[in-house]
Amino acid sequence: QVHLVQSGAEVKKPGASVRVSCKASGYIFTNFGISWVRQAPGQGLEWMGWISTYNGDTKYTQKFRDRLTMTTDTSTSTVYMELRSLRSDDTAVYYCARPYRGSISMCFDPWGQGTLVTVSS
Amino acid sequence: QSVLTQPPSVSAAPRQKVTISCSGSGSNIGNNYVSWYQHVPGTAPKLLIYDNNERPSGIPDRFSGSKSGTSATLGITGLQTGDEADYYCGTWDSSLRAYVFGTGTQVTVL
Numbered sequence: 001q002v003h004l005v006q007s008g009a010e011v012k013k014p015g016a017s018v019r020v021s022c023k024a025s026g027y028i029f030t031n032f033g034i035s036w037v038r039q040a041p042g043q044g045l046e047w048m049g050w051i052s053t054y055n056g057d058t059k060y061t062q063k064f065r066d067r068l069t070m071t072t073d074t075s076t077s078t079v080y081m082e083l084r085s086l087r088s089d090d091t092a093v094y095y096c097a098r099p100y101r102g103s104i105s106m107c108f109d110p111w112g113q114g115t116l117v118t119v120s121s
Numbered sequence: 122q123s124v125l126t127q128p129p130s131v132s133a134a135p136r137q138k139v140t141i142s143c144s145g146s147g148s149n150i151g152n153n154y155v156s157w158y159q160h161v162p163g164t165a166p167k168l169l170i171y172d173n174n175e176r177p178s179g180i181p182d183r184f185s186g187s188k189s190g191t192s193a194t195l196g197i198t199g200l201q202t203g204d205e206a207d208y209y210c211g212t213w214d215s216s217l218r219a220y221v222f223g224t225g226t227q228v229t230v231l
Binding site for chain 2: 035037044045046047059062095103106107111113
């Protein structure tokens with residue numbers, strides 16, 4: 001069974017960085033990229049970007065391009081998302097998600113369980 | 122602000138039907154496939170519909186999707202209390218070169 005398991009909740013101060021991990025199991029890791037999606041309190045879902053687990057290519061949305069880095073470790077089937085220069089409005093639940101295997105278009109299933117990142121002084 | 126607009130909320134009695142609209146433009150819905158997600162706060166979102174109108178295995182046929190032009194619709198029939206959740210449409214936006222989600226719709230079973 002396909003699973004994505006994320007690291008635990010984090011509390012960070014403004015200006016700090018956070019790194020969230022997403023460990024995949026149940027499929028060939030390098031066959032699917034991983035996207036990161038976040039949801040701030042009271043807000044909707046927001047796609048942040050994507051990483052190829054095959055060659056490490058990345059695509060970030062314009063909003064996060066200067067602060068976001070995604071990396072992949074094929075030896076442990078784990079993807080990492082690092083967000084720098086944290087602000088209070090980065091407080092959110094961060095999800096990793098894999099493309100759905102049966103689709104010809106971009107969509108996501110399964111998802112990780114989510115990681116709450118709280119930015120507070 | 123999202124480029125895909127959904128109604129903030131819809132509601133209906135048990136066993137009734139609701140529809141949720143998702144309005145976009147030619148750079149997103151008009152030229153790309155739409156998917157729909159169910160999200161119960163505190164849990165991982167679940168894929169309900171992909172490629173406009175396909176259901177993943179395990180998703181009951183009470184859930185249906187359609188697309189026409191630059192809009193898409195999710196239908197839920199035989200509404201159950203377990204369907205109370207937030208629902209999001211999603212698609213690729215060719216202009217933004219990003220995946221975009223709708224503004225989200227909260228479904229309430231009266």
